[in-house]
Amino acid sequence: MVVSLAEFKASLAGAAPAPDLDAPLAALWWAAKGGWDEAHKLVQDEDTAESAWVHAYLHRVEGDLGNAGYWYRRAGKPVAAGALETEWQGIASALLGSA
Template sequence: MVVNVAAFIASLGGATPAPDLNAPLAGLWWAAKGDWDQAHRIVQDDNGRDAAWVHAYLHRVEGDLGNAGYWYRQAGQPTANGSLQAEWERIAATLLGSKT
């Protein structure tokens, strides 16, 4: 069971995400593993704001900043302009309730 950021990061050593992860966290997990397509499939089917935030991040990774901007607006989040790693960490911390 993933209960904090450290456990979430540690879970990246596995072959699949923990089964108790919600769609936004599962998408973020697959993004960290380098499987953009799997991450995108997961979040595009979820209508929540957290999934929209991960969706925005994925399009930023892809380099499609126009599409990313749309998803940031859907998520109610400002457009990120820092490093992708910093954004990934901020999303993970927020979605996990900032537990370290």
């Protein structure tokens, strides 16, 4: 199991996310690799706040800020406005329990 942000980032050198990652973390993994479609498929039908947060981030990456706003509300999170990389790291840290 991936336990730190550094290990999670190091896993990006692989061809696929670790099989034991939950949907939100696996989606962040794919997002970091430029696999928006793969990432979106993982969280679009999940009904958790964590998946909604990643879903919001993905729509922000896409540039669909209206849709992103909806998903931030579903996640109970404020709409992000900073750098996408900063947001990615913040979400990953929080989901890994190291925020």
